[in-house]
Amino acid sequence: MSSPAPKKAKRATSSWISVKNDLIAYAFMAPYLFLFIVFLLLPAFVGVYASFTKWGIIGDPKWRGLKNYTKLLNSELFIESLQNTLYFVVLAAIPLIVLGFLLALLVNQKLRGRNIARAIVFLPHVVSVAAVGIIFKWILERSSGLLNYYLGLLGVNPPINWLGDPDSAMPAIAITTIWWTVNGNMIIYLAGLQDIPEDLYEAARIDGAGRWQEVRYVTIPMLLPVNAFVIPLTVIACWRVFGQVFVMTRGGPQGSTFTIAQYIYETAFVKFDMGVASAAGVILMLITLSFTVVQLRAMKVI
């Protein structure tokens, strides 16, 4: 009874339905994909292309091959900006991760007022970097600043010239950054802590674990998947540090806080050397991507 003809017709209809289905799906996605392609994907590729060209603010790009890269790697200023940024990553990323975890542990304890403490620590999250930068510029001021006054009471003398001394400027930027953004990591760890089943702690207690052993053998291993995204995102954010530096020191004193993002800003939007700035952007991207891959490999996530 079953002749091949109706079967074929059926297949044709079903593939027509599936094409129609695909079209509907892409129609729904079209507005977003348009924005995504025009303002994200395409610029990313153009950015990589620009890194191989000489490109000013007007006129067409001229192909230069790898010259922008060799120029950068031979530029003392760029190498310094890499070193400064690496220094900042070490100063800021480790406390952001460790302190974020410890704060989450703290506000996860059943303490009266913990919701208020959480809210206060979270508050800087909604403040723009411009306001944060100028508030800390005032707090860190050498002679009338709040921090030096209280450090003085603790016996720190003479007062530290936080933003004026090349040795203390980057630590000062790191302190500001930690105050400003540690709350994000705190909230992520807090969500992770609340997902750990209570049974695990009970089992550990039955085996005779104390408080710190509970943290060591239950909490930390259970937070491994959380670490797998907290660590890369924190480190990437630190490599990109810009606003705090721009507002507080503009890269000074003596270039001690001049970071990669600052280098890109100056090169692209002050000197209008778009090719070299793009090459610096590509190097920044390669650094953050390779860090992420190495870190996720080490954690056996990928």
Add this chain to the structure above:
Amino acid sequence: MSESWRKDSVYQDGSLNYGRLALYAIMIFVAIIWGAPFIWMFVTSIKPDNEVFSYPPTWWPDEPTLEFYTRLFESFPMMQWFRNSLIVATITTVLTLATNILAAYPLARMRFRGRKIVLLIILSTFLLPGEILLVPLFLGMIKFKLANTYFSIAVPAAANAFGVFLMTQFFLTIPVELEEAGRLDGCSRLGLLLRIFIPLSKPVIATVAIFTFVRSWNDFFWPLIISNTDATRTVPVGLAVFVGRGLSMRFGVIMASAAAATIPAVIFFLLLQRYFVRGISTTGLQG
């Protein structure tokens, strides 16, 4: 007080529990460290000129005054900057919501060719440092004569993938039965989205809206380079440029500007706290 709270007292079995006492002490210390800069900013902004640099520092002025605020609003177009920020953040938020809700529906609920690859490409941009985009976007905006427009500040931010990801995740949790019931009633795909998915997704939509708004309100690098007139300049850029104008010792006015920029954000946050917490804890992205 309920039973569970009694356990949290620093007294246990009639004696002082030093461990809990220490935790309370640490918590109070933490609250002071994170709260004090806000209070200091505000107190400085209401001090008269001669008290700003008083030593030792005082936590309340002898003669509180709003003089710095008057000077601030007289000398700088703060209201214009606020208006610009409001317009920019509103454009970005509305555009983000409209496009993300539409895109999340097929990604969560339809089988179509290329679904995996589209998701993968969108998500991979989470790891892309935005600095690589600045030069091409800047040159593009110049080329199409769009620099110093609200469009140029607001629209690129709507390409961010975080909302699509968050909404796709949420749509996946909506029961299939509801969708099937809607289909039996003859709902089209768009009808399903409008009548079933959107009403059920109000919390996640609110999270994306608030997150996008604050991210846009506080965005710095891109608005700094693409707007250089007061007609489009946003609050953070205005503050940064204004500090850069050599007022570096006028901390009273500067703190008034920081307070004027911060107080609305803080009120906004206190009203909508839970949405921020949800946004961060479900995506790991921090604005």
